[in-house]
Amino acid sequence: MTVTRVPANLITGFLGAGKTTAILSLLAARPAGERWAVLINEFGAARIDVASPGNGANGIVVREVAGGCICCTGQVTMHVTLTRLLRTTRPDRLLIEPGLGHLAGIINFLRDTQMAQALELRATVCIIDPRQYADPGIAAREDYREQVRLADVLVINRRDLATPDELAMTGRAAAGFSPPKLAIVETGRGKLDPALLDVNI
Numbered sequence: 054m055t056v057t058r059v060p061a062n063l064i065t066g067f068l069g070a071g072k073t074t075a076i077l078s079l080l081a082a083r084p085a086g087e088r089w090a091v092l093i094n095e096f097g098a099a100r101i102d103v104a105s106p107g108n109g110a111n112g113i114v115v116r117e118v119a120g121g122c123i124c125c126t127g128q129v130t131m132h133v134t135l136t137r138l139l140r141t142t143r144p145d146r147l148l149i150e151p152g153l154g155h156l157a158g159i160i161n162f163l164r165d166t167q168m169a170q171a172l173e174l175r176a177t178v179c180i181i182d183p184r185q186y187a188d189p190g191i192a193a194r195e196d197y198r199e200q201v202r203l204a205d206v207l208v209i210n211r212r213d214l215a216t217p218d219e220l221a222m223t224g225r226a227a228a229g230f231s232p233p234k235l236a237i238v239e240t241g242r243g244k245l246d247p248a249l250l251d252v253n254i
Contacts, residue, residue, distance in 0.1 A: 058173040059139060061147040061163065062250045065156060065200045066180030067191060071210040072150055074243030075180050079148065080113055082247050088112040090144035092135065094152035114142045131162065139171055146250070147172065153196045156203050176235065176253045179204030180243070183215035183223040205253050206236045213241040 064079075066072045076091060083089050089112065118134050139147070151159050156177075163174045179200050185191045192198070201207065207227045212220055220239070227237045235252045238245075 058169075058171060059144055059147050060175050060251070061149060061172045062175050063149050063151060063156070063159065063163075063177040064180070065151060065177065065204065066210075067182070067185055067194075067197050067200070068153070070180045070182040070185060071243045072180050075178075075208065075210065075245050076148060076150060076243075078243045078245050079247055079250070082245070083112070083146070084247070086112070087145040088114070088142065089146045089148065090114045090116070090138055090142045091148045091150070092116055092118065092138060093150045094118060114138070114144065131159075132168070135168070136171070153200075156196075156199050160203065176205040176250055177203060178206045178208060178245075178249060180208045180210050181223060181227075182211050183209055183219040184211070186223045186226065187219045202230070205234065206238070206249050207234050208245065208249075209237070209239045210243055211241060212239045 064072055064076055066075075080089060080091070091114070093115065094117070116134065116138050118130060138144075149159075149163075160174070160177065162168060163172055181201065185197075209220070209223055209227065215223075224237070224239075227234065236249055238249065
């Protein structure tokens with residue numbers, strides 16, 4: 054019997070870039086009748102209310118990784134949490150907000166033979182605030198650079214708050230990556246089209 058794998062997306066970005074708003078936007082725009090799950094890092098920025106009595110209603114389930122560790126060094130905890138979530142929820146899509154660091158290790162873990170039997174990793178989406186991208190102190194951080202480098206889709210968020218120079222600089226940098234990104238979009242207030250989640254299939 055063929056097992057249908059669950060489409061999964063990593064939603065990354067530096068603290069304050071707008072990941073929470075982007076995730077909420079994606080959830081609100083998901084196809085009618087689909088059940089989506091969100092796995093978040095307890096210590097990440099995406100503070101979606103997991104304790105709400107409504108968690109699980111309206112086709113949305115949110116879970117935190119026990120101990121707050123979504124990272125390549127916490128593979129056992131990650132595997133247990135993911136397996137339990139998939140078995141009990143049976144979602145049509147899974148969004149993962151991993152927090153900072155270890156992104157390459159997380160991607161490798163999700164593509165591992167065992168996890169790949171249950172999950173189909175699709176586009177990794179990185180939310181960027183142009184004001185942060187223009188900040189040398191943030192732009193030089195290895196965890197920040199890794200998120201931007203490994204993303205399939207770059208979302209230049211909060212364009213309404215950035216200066217024209219910040220937007221132009223971020224746009225030029227995004228367009229200059231090799232290999233090129235599958236999609237580069239500008240938006241405000243985290244508004245995203247769910248079609249971006251599948252640009253690499």
